[in-house]
Amino acid sequence: MIAAIKQAAVDRFPLTISGIHGLAHWERVLENGVYLAKHSGGDVLICSLFAFLHDCCRESEGSDPEHGARAAEFAKTLRGGILKLEDERFELLRYACEHHEKGRLSEDPTIGACWDADRLDLGRVGRRPNRRFLSTERARRSSVIDWGYRRSRGHPAKLKG
Numbered sequence: 001m002i003a004a005i006k007q008a009a010v011d012r013f014p015l016t017i018s019g020i021h022g023l024a025h026w027e028r029v030l031e032n033g034v035y036l037a038k039h040s041g042g043d044v045l046i047c048s049l050f051a052f053l054h055d056c057c058r059e060s061e062g063s064d065p066e067h068g069a070r071a072a073e074f075a076k077t078l079r080g081g082i083l084k085l086e087d088e089r090f091e092l093l094r095y096a097c098e099h100h101e102k103g104r105l106s107e108d109p110t111i112g113a114c115w116d117a118d119r120l121d122l123g124r125v126g127r128r129p130n131r132r133f134l135s136t137e138r139a140r141r142s143s144v145i146d147w148g149y150r151r152s153r154g155h156p157a158k159l160k161g
């Protein structure tokens with residue numbers, strides 16, 4: 001299912017796929033999200049789907065308000081087809097996509113992992129992640145922020161533990 005969603009997101013994306021909100025970013029958000037969900041007790045599949053869907057309806061590389069809402073709407077259109085999720089899990093994905101751009105925190109282990117996964121990749125736009133805007137305990141660790149930041153700047157990085 002993830003491969004089909006990834007392809008649908010690539011097909012939907014109206015901007016340059018090699019750009020700052022494109023595929024390389026989605027792949028790092030996937031790696032971040034899987035790691036964080038395993039530690040937060042979040043839903044790894046939802047974090048994986050979020051990685052490919054959350055930015056795929058952007059219409060600009062700038063702030064582009066409402067691109068989260070458009071991603072949530074796009075996810076709805078995939079439901080029942082290539083996106084097969086029970087109501088409760090779909091709602092997590094929908095909510096995470098819709099609100100990811102609003103700078104909020106979440107105590108939900110899945111939604112928090114999704115948003116942190118995205119924010120750990122802020123180095124690609126020259127911003128170091130701020131732990132005050134990270135929801136999960138694991139993402140707030142200096143070693144994890146460094147891991148995300150280095151990768152987001154194009155440097156290889158390994159995380160121990």
Ligand SMILES: [Fe+2]
Nearest residue numbers: 025054055118
């Ligand atoms: Fe993103």
